[in-house]
Structures are given as C-alpha cells and as structure tokens.
Amino acid sequence: DQQVKQNSPSLSVQEGRISILNCDYTNSMFDYFLWYKKYPAEGPTFLISISSIKDKNEDGRFTVFLNKSAKHLSLHIVPSQPGDSAVYFCAARKNNNDMRFGAGTRLTVKP
C-alpha cells in the first residue's frame, strides 16, 4: 500500500530559483512528517521535519508546509544551489513508529 506518494520522479531548476518538492499521503493517522536528502552511495540525511499540529516549519533555506485537510506537504528550497542536487524523500510516521517513505524526487539544480 502506497501511503506516501511523491508523484514527480524528477525536478530541474535553475540555481537561485525556488525548488518545490511535493508529497501526498493517505493515512490521516500520520502525526510527524520528515524530509530526507540522499546522495548516491550514502544513506539518507535528515533535512527538516514538521509535526501534524503545525502547518509550517522553516530552517534556513528550507521550509516545509503541511496541509492536513489536503493530506499534502511540500518542501521549498530557496534559493536553490547546485549542491542541493540529490534525491529527496518524503516520510510520514505515526506514534513514533516506522516511517513510510515516498519513492523520491530527483532534484537537479543547474548552475
């Protein structure tokens, strides 16, 4: 069952512009959402998270927005940098248990 979906397998943006990565989920019991970044030959690296009681969390260039009614979250990166090029995974969790991941979106930031 695909409870977390990232419908865009890839995204390409120009350096300095905004990158918006989207994620949809189906399980309303999820209470914590996370974004991970993954480079080839490395494990996923935690980027930013948001609790279901919030609708926005910001950390430097990264902002995550949560729309519970739409069961949708997005990650905004601004300004985008070439070093941001990686695969980004959205993950959702309930009751501090296992995370359910989307299939990932490959972001390419062009200089």
Added chain:
Amino acid sequence: ETGVTQSPTHLIKTRGQQVTLRCSSQSGHNTVSWYQQALGQGPQFIFQYYREEENGRGNFPPRFSGLQFPNYSSELNVNALELDDSALYLCASTRQGPNTEAFFGQGTRLTVV
C-alpha cells in the same frame, strides 16, 4: 558523538544462502529500525527494535529476522536468500519519544546472484 555505522558496505551472496548485516546506532539512541531500498524506490520498513525487543514489523516474511543488543547495536538476518532480496539495506537509529528524527547509516548493498 558517533553516527550510525553499518557493515559491511557491500556484499555478494548466492541464492539460498544466509546473510547477517550489522548496525551500530548513534550515541544516545535506543531504537533501531531497518529498511530495504530497492532500485528506484523509497525505503521500505522491515522492523524496529527497542530495548532488545521487536517493536513493529513491516510486510516482510519471517526469514527476515533481527536482534538488538544491550549496547543498542543491531543485526539483520536474512535466510534463504532470493534474487529479489538484492537491495540497499538501511539502518536508522532514534531516541524513543515523540517528534524525533531518525538518522541513517550509509547502508549495505546486498547483491544476490
């Protein structure tokens, strides 16, 4: 503070064999989860260990089993390997409690031939 480490980094096994993968959790983390990541997919939850007990399991057959040790390190064992078990196996550690992020190791790339 040491991060999550996994061993080995790469492994080639023959169908039908058994394999053990190892994970050392991050300092201060008492919960370890294992994930399988097939090519082009997101990580899939295998199981989680907390205080040396299995604390949740995903949709994986019983030939996938695990252990957690008193120092919170963990093992993933897979018996009767199948070709489809070829994947990147990821270990993640967390502190028990709400709203805590998981930190991943670099993974073990298992190839079954």
